[in-house]
Amino acid sequence: MAEANTPIAKVNYLRIATEEAYCPPEMLKIYRKILDDRSVDDPGFNTMWGFYMSGTSARARHIITSLQDLGEVRLNHMNESGIDKQILALTSPGVQIMDRDTAVSFAITANDQLAEDIARNPTRFAGLLAVAPQDPASAAREIQRGVTKLGLKGVIVNSHTHNEYLDDPKFWPIFEAAEAHDVPIYLHPNTPSKGMIGPLLERGLDGAIFGFGVETGMHVLRIITAGVFDRFPKLKIVIGHMGEALPYWLFRLDYMHKATVASNRYDTMRPLQRKISDYMRDNICITNSGVAWEPAIKFSQQVLGIDQVMYAMDYPYQYDPTEVAALDNMAMSDEDKKKFFQTNAERVFKL
Structure with a gap:
């Protein structure tokens, strides 16, 4: 964690951070029980949350403390870094590591609590509602409730759920509900699924350094190609971390998708109405989180469009006020900088 060395400059736009994590203390208790009971065979979860919940390093303590705080600690950090508003989302893996009944129940509890916390600081916080993909029908109902009753601004899905991905049609009621209520789904990373984590974990590459991006980028491509x-x-789907590297692959993705469809090699890769890059420009927004x-x-x-890219800090996993100052000083027109920091987020999340 870094501290601000100099005051953040005043600017003519709001700084809205769009991928900012929180964790109710009750969820950490559920995580602790899962870890103690060894009830879930998920190497990524066990490794990551085993570290954070037992670690004594400054980073581990900062993350556990800051995740649970939606009051003085978080607001002070926001003030120090010049962040006007955070869009809060249940930290990964959220309820998706839980059994179905617990996940459904806790998603409702977490959403109620989040709405209450936002009501205490409505100018500083907005929120994304959690759902349990373990029960897609229940998830769809919770989207309706979270949007129409609680005033939440989108849906957080922390990538795979017990190694299953949203391109499976059984999960599509979640997409249907999000589209019907005109709210985006933020597809946030999870630790890589059991089938892909091995070589990453061997070299410590399973987390934010690389594994998160690989896992979530693959998930987005599964959704598109399905x-x-x-x-x-x-x-609309929002993805973080500069689009999980996908913007830099667009040329090859388009070329190889067309070639692979023409080859009839895979029954699962069929023709689409448009190119992969078209969906990336029209249906995907990205944030620069981290x-x-x-x-x-x-x-x-340049490749996705000025209206498709938004600011995020990735708090508390990445908290460095000097990064905010650096982005304030980008060589970019005032109009485009305001879109990046403020108005794109206001449009996408209907703030």
Whole structure:
């Protein structure tokens, strides 16, 4: 964790951070029980949360403390870094590591608590509702309740659920409900699924350094190539970390998708109505969470469109006020910088 060395400059836009994690203490108790009972065979979860919940390092203590706080600690950090508003989302893996009944119940509890916390600081916080993909019908109902009754601004899905991905049609009621209520799904990383984590874990590459991006980028491509956006053309999905590297692969993705479909090699890869890059530009928005790097931001704006790229900090996993100052100083027009920090988020999340 880094501290601010100099005051953050005043600017003519709001800084809205769009991928900011929180964790109710009650959820940590459930995680602790899962770890103690060894009731879930998930190497990624056991490794990551075993570290954070037993670690004594400054990083582990900062993350556990900050995740649970929606009051003084978090607001002070926001003030120190010049963040006007955070869009809060249940930290990964959220309820998706739990059994079905616990997940359904706790998602409702977490959403109620989040709405109450936002009501205490409505100018500083907005929120994404949690759902339990373990029960897609229940998840769809919770989207309706969270949007219409609680005023939440989108849906958080922490990638795979017990090694299953949303391209399976059994999960599509979640897409249908999000499209019907005109709210985005934020597809956030999870630790890689059991089938892909091995070589990453061996070298410590399973987390945010690489594994998160590989896992979530693959998930997005599964969704696109399964035809989800042909079925739900108005659906919006948000992904972080500069688009999990996908903007830089667009040329090859388009070329090889076309070639692979033509080859008839895979029954699961069928023709789509548009190119992969078209869905990335029209149905996907990205945030720069954890990537405070001007060249990457500008490239994504160039290939996806200036309206598709938004600011995020990735708090508390990445908290460095100097990164905010660096992005304030990007060589970019005032109009485009305001879209990046403020108005794109206001449009996508209907703030």
